[in-house]
Amino acid sequence: QQQVKQSPQSLIVQKGGISIINCAYENTAFDYFPWYQQFPGKGPALLIAIRPDVSEKKEGRFTISFNKSAKQFSLHIMDSQPGDSATYFCAASRGAQKLVFGQGTRLTINP
Amino acid sequence: DADVTQTPRNRITKTGKRIMLECSQTKGHDRMYWYRQDPGLGLRLIYYSFDVKDINKGEISDGYSVSRQAQAKFSLSLESAIPNQTALYFCATAQAGGSYNEQFFGPGTRLTVL
Numbered sequence: 001q002q003q004v005k006q007s008p009q010s011l012i013v014q015k016g017g018i019s020i021i022n023c024a025y026e027n028t029a030f031d032y033f034p035w036y037q038q039f040p041g042k043g044p045a046l047l048i049a050i051r052p053d054v055s056e057k058k059e060g061r062f063t064i065s066f067n068k069s070a071k072q073f074s075l076h077i078m079d080s081q082p083g084d085s086a087t088y089f090c091a092a093s094r095g096a097q098k099l100v101f102g103q104g105t106r107l108t109i110n111p
Numbered sequence: 112d113a114d115v116t117q118t119p120r121n122r123i124t125k126t127g128k129r130i131m132l133e134c135s136q137t138k139g140h141d142r143m144y145w146y147r148q149d150p151g152l153g154l155r156l157i158y159y160s161f162d163v164k165d166i167n168k169g170e171i172s173d174g175y176s177v178s179r180q181a182q183a184k185f186s187l188s189l190e191s192a193i194p195n196q197t198a199l200y201f202c203a204t205a206q207a208g209g210s211y212n213e214q215f216f217g218p219g220t221r222l223t224v225l
Contacts, residue, residue, distance in 0.1 A: 032211040034211075042218060044201070095211065099156075103152060104154075
């Protein structure tokens with residue numbers, strides 16, 4: 001049972017473009033929505049996270065947009081760079097309970 | 112992350128063999144987790160432990176067992192490995208007592224079962 005659905009599975013964006021990855025969740029009790037970034041040969045690392053009391057959170061070129069009524073959240077990478085090429089995972093949890101991860105998106109930024 | 116280490120980093124084994132994957136952490140975290148990563152399936156939780164005396168099954172625990180030898184050590188065992196357990200395995204840690212669950216991942220173990 002997949003409680004967090006992520007799309008697309010893979011994405012190719014030109015350098016300088018905007019990368020957008022989407023996630024949808026089912027459990028309305030979730031109240032923490034992080035995004036993890038994983039480079040080849042490495043473990044995932046927390047990139048940015050949001051709580052449902054705000055609709056957007058921005059850190060540098062990375063922005064999470066959150067739509068509570070639609071039960072959806074997305075990651076936007078502005079001015080995408082080749083160094084952003086990685087696999088991205090969305091996740092959700094209720095408080096400090098265990099995280100439920102999406103299926104992952106392999107992002108490639110072409111120079 | 113050098114604070115969470117996994118051994119071995121790569122392992123090839125045969126069907127039916129017993130294998131142990133080890134995880135150690137120097138972050139002082141109480142919570143530890145084992146995940147497996149498969150293409151198109153993301154990260155799926157195998158087992159997790161909130162302290163030395165606490166072990167909990169995740170969503171895909173069948174065929175696996177764990178041991179929490181100390182606060183800093185959490186091992187995953189495959190008693191009789193099968194080919195569909197070929198995957199990338201990650202250990203993660205988290206601080207207890209926080210409001211939210213930021214997890215810190217090790218570098219992973221690539222396991223191949225022939």
